[in-house]
Amino acid sequence: MATMTFVEADGTEKQVDAPVGMSILEIAHRNSVDLEGACEGSLACATCHVIVDPAWYEKTGVISEDEEDMLDLAYGVEDTSRLGCQLIMTEELDGLKVRVTDEM
Structure with a gap:
């Protein structure tokens, strides 16, 4: 089992178990992290927007x-922004750190 850290909008860090094969959105929901995901992971919104720690961004793979x-529809996009529903946990991402945005 891998682990990852969510940095919540208020700056609180929450380290959680992150099963390989699950999306960051699913992991957030499993651990009561405030990450909306209004389209339930169908790539039809941007409410699961997270900002990947720059040290980890290259390891997250190619963005579609x-x-x-x-x-383009998300608020506060940064160079290392990703959608949590599209970012799948792998063994290589063990230790991943992402920041949850405070605006949807």
Whole structure:
């Protein structure tokens, strides 16, 4: 089992178990992290927008054109922004750190 850290909007860090194969959105919901995911992971919104710690961003893989299009709708996008529903936990991401945005 991998672990990851969510940095919540208020700055609180929450380290959680992160099963390989689950999306960051699913992991957030399993651990009561305030990450909306209004479309339930169907890549139809940007409410699961997270900002990946720069040290981890390159390890998250290639971002799809569809994800880029949805991120265009998100508030506060940064260079390391991703959608939590599209970011799948792998063994290589053990220790991943992402920040939850405070605006949807």
